[in-house]
Amino acid sequence: MIMDPYAITANVGGQANVEKLKAVQRDFRTDTITIPSDAMLQVGMQATRGDDVYNECATTAALEARVAKLCGKEAGLFVVSGTMSNQLGLRAWLTQPPHSVLLDFRSHVFQYEAGGLAFHSQASPLPLKPWNGHHLTWDDDIADDLILGDNIHCASTKIICLENTLNGTIFPQDEIVKISKKAKEEGLIMHCDGARLWNVAAEKGATMETLPEVMKELCDPFDSVSVCLSKGLGAPIGSVLVGPAALIKKAIHFRKLFGGGIRQSGAIAAAADFALTHNFERLRDSHKLAKRLSAGLKELGVQILYEAETCMVFVNFLPLNLPMNAVIARAAALPNPIAFNGARLVCHYQLDPQAVEDFIELVRVMKDEEVSKGWVPEIPRVNGATEITRLRGRDKNYNTAIKH
Numbered sequence: 509m510i511m512d513p514y515a516i517t518a519n520v521g522g523q524a525n526v527e528k529l530k531a532v533q534r535d536f537r538t539d540t541i542t543i544p545s546d547a548m549l550q551v552g553m554q555a556t557r558g559d560d561v562y563n564e565c566a567t568t569a570a571l572e573a574r575v576a577k578l579c580g581k582e583a584g585l586f587v588v589s590g591t592m593s594n595q596l597g598l599r600a601w602l603t604q605p606p607h608s609v610l611l612d613f614r615s616h617v618f619q620y621e622a623g624g625l626a627f628h629s630q631a632s633p634l635p636l637k638p639w640n641g642h643h644l645t646w647d648d649d650i651a652d653d654l655i656l657g658d659n660i661h662c663a664s665t666k667i668i669c670l671e672n673t674l675n676g677t678i679f680p681q682d683e684i685v686k687i688s689k690k691a692k693e694e695g696l697i698m699h700c701d702g703a704r705l706w707n708v709a710a711e712k713g714a715t716m717e718t719l720p721e722v723m724k725e726l727c728d729p730f731d732s733v734s735v736c737l738s739k740g741l742g743a744p745i746g747s748v749l750v751g752p753a754a755l756i757k758k759a760i761h762f763r764k765l766f767g768g769g770i771r772q773s774g775a776i777a778a779a780a781d782f783a784l785t786h787n788f789e790r791l792r793d794s795h796k797l798a799k800r801l802s803a804g805l806k807e808l809g810v811q812i813l814y815e816a817e818t819c820m821v822f823v824n825f826l827p828l829n830l831p832m833n834a835v836i837a838r839a840a841a842l843p844n845p846i847a848f849n850g851a852r853l854v855c856h857y858q859l860d861p862q863a864v865e866d867f868i869e870l871v872r873v874m875k876d877e878e879v880s881k882g883w884v885p886e887i888p889r890v891n892g893a894t895e896i897t898r899l900r901g902r903d904k905n906y907n908t909a910i911k912h
């Protein structure tokens with residue numbers, strides 16, 4: 509019997525999972541909270557059961573080879589998380605401190621990996637704020653800030669680490685190619701945190717058939733790339749580091765050192781493989797939901813901080829006189845609750861499109877309440893800054909829980 513790849517029934521694991529799905533269908537916190545379908549878990553039963561630390565699990569090896577090939581790289585390494593994948597890649601490249609890694613100040617590697625660069629690699633981060641507010645460019649950001657040469661006062665830059673997508677936004681490929689070309693001229697390594705690179709491929713129109721050529725094009729400017737299977741693709745666990753075989757060999761050694769070797773990894777590798785096969789083509793639907801959410805909120809006067817270029821949109825409700833916490837609390841108190849926890853709203857393949865409409869409707873209701881209390885939707889200027897900017901600085905929840 510062919511199973512529905514998406515069904516979640518009480519037959520596998522009980523009613524609690526069915527109830528969990530209902531909550532997830534209205535949860536905008538992140539795309540990692542999707543729950544595995546019955547079929548995604550059941551493929552684990554078909555997996556090989558060898559010890560992957562001994563390199564004896566064919567299912568895991570097949571997944572690594574599949575992802576490496578998709579990305580146009582020699583080899584791949586299955587690891588438990590995107591954090592581990594990034595940190596292993598960076599550690600394997602960085603041989604001799606002092607050294608620095610140039611990255612966007614908003615990037616996951618800089619902000620949300622618990623200082624791993626310093627801890628694991630003894631590297632100084634060199635975080636830059638993109639001049640254009642969207643993505644780093646060679647001419648406006650990187651060229652002047654790279655640390656080159658052997659000045660003994662400095663930690664020279666060894667790696668340029670770019671994130672794509674970053675806050676759901678797509679890094680223009682022509683700029684990546686330019687940065688890579690210049691980086692190569694300076695003998696630098698290019699690493700990509702491509703936790704959501706699949707979303708870029710989806711937005712570029714890739715199908716399962718064209719995915720290899722699209723991913724290869726996206727990965728070509730980089731020496732190593734970390735891709736996550738546990739975000740929009742919906743695997744319960746897993747990321748893959750791809751790059752040259754020699755780098756992956758080193759990364760295997762460091763994975764052991766980090767305590768990250770997985771013994772009978774076949775079942776989770778099989779689930780991750782299933783996620784890639786069945787959920788890649790659903791990413792575009794998540795992007796459509798994010799765009800609908802963004803358009804609906806924008807029409808009401810909500811400030812859009814990051815446009816919905818892929819699966820997420822960043823919002824500020826203060827132009828409607830609504831502090832973030834007030835909206836979070838009202839959404840959680842709905843008869844059919846909606847969950848989110850800050851400016852970032854993420855759409856995923858298990859989200860119910862009705863939740864998007866209900867979200868927009870809630871904000872409409874709250875805006876109307878403000879108007880009926882006598883509030884006038886105007887943006888006065890205070891000392892050159894808009895009132896929104898001033899209030900945003902005060903709203904401690906404005907920037908919470910951006911990236912997980």
Ligand SMILES: Cc1ncc(COP(=O)(O)O)c(C=O)c1O
Pocket residue numbers: 588589590591592594616617671673701703704736738747911912
């Ligand atoms: C851009 C980006 N990179 C890396 C990671 C790390 O992934 P993990 O949570 O699997 O460690 C995340 C997590 O959300 C992320 O958003």
